[in-house]
Amino acid sequence: MHELSLSNGMLEIIEKRAVEDGFGRVLAVRLEVGVLSCVERAALSFCFESVTRGTVAEGARLEILDVAGEAWCWDCEAVVPLTRRGEACEGCGGYRMKLRDGEQIRIKELEVA
Numbered sequence: 001m002h003e004l005s006l007s008n009g010m011l012e013i014i015e016k017r018a019v020e021d022g023f024g025r026v027l028a029v030r031l032e033v034g035v036l037s038c039v040e041r042a043a044l045s046f047c048f049e050s051v052t053r054g055t056v057a058e059g060a061r062l063e064i065l066d067v068a069g070e071a072w073c074w075d076c077e078a079v080v081p082l083t084r085r086g087e088a089c090e091g092c093g094g095y096r097m098k099l100r101d102g103e104q105i106r107i108k109e110l111e112v113a
């Protein structure tokens, strides 16, 4: 279960930003989550809600934005979409691929008051 440490990491970033930008409350957090990142969304929402209790982000809406997976296929010499880990290239059916995108977890935007 890494959703708890993820939530703590997010809170750290938010609190740091609250000091720097001088806002007192977070209304919503828009989070980019790659489809290959193995994050359990329900667990993440639950953990986020509990770690933010009593902080600037208490009660903030967590909006999770899916980011598609992408890999470079050495055989097709092209970027191909990837919907899950270990999947074959949709162009050639091969596995000689290098992951390019879809693993990230990143705060894209904060809606603050």
Ligand SMILES: [Zn+2]
Residues within 6 Å of the ligand: 073, 074, 075, 076, 077, 080, 089, 090, 091, 092, 093, 094
């Ligand atoms: Zn291919």
